[in-house]
């Protein structure tokens with residue numbers, strides 16, 4: 468998606484070997500016009516899948532997920548993160564390891580908000596090692612809901628998340644695909 472790639476070039480900051488800071492429009496300050504354009508693009512890509520629900524994880528997935536929900540006119544549910552896994556009968560839960568932050572988070576979604584009639588689109592801000600998405604997939608399985616696809620804002624193709632999802636035959640669409648960071652600059656897949 469050209470608009471997003473231009474914004475990444477303008478405002479993204481490469482940190483170290485493999486992290487892109489985008490707190491100017493996605494992870495801290497949020498650009499609602501850009502989010503709305505991304506929501507429309509996710510709709511164009513998944514409109515034939517009869518989506519009934521969008522799932523994401525707090526906190527940075529919420530903005531793109533809600534604006535996608537506006538395009539699909541379906542509810543958006545965000546998994547909540549918490550440190551310790553206390554037994555909760557009314558929740559579906561999974562454990563997610565964050566490579567970036569080196570902590571285990573438990574994520575959960577109330578049984579009230581997902582069931583076997585749902586056809587789910589997962590939306591997240593980054594696809595890096597794929598742990599957040601895998602956690603959501605576990606929850607979708609627990610609920611016997613149907614996964615229709617995964618929509619990602621920024622994919623880093625050099626980390627293992629995409630491979631994991633492809634191996635499971637999942638329909639993944641990423642709005643920007645980063646092949647590498649070279650000398651502090653972002654190299655997109657199509658420019659490689």
Ligand code: G4P
Pocket residue numbers: 485486487488489494524525526527528564565566567568592593594595596597598599600628
């Ligand atoms: P995953 O996102 O594919 O699960 O991979 P990983 O375990 O590496 O990511 C852990 C956290 O770091 C996730 O946020 C993810 O969105 C974020 N992340 C991964 N790569 C980048 C990057 O290049 N730039 C930025 N800004 N974030 C990245 P989280 O722990 O779920 O936190 P939150 O910010 O959504 O609350």
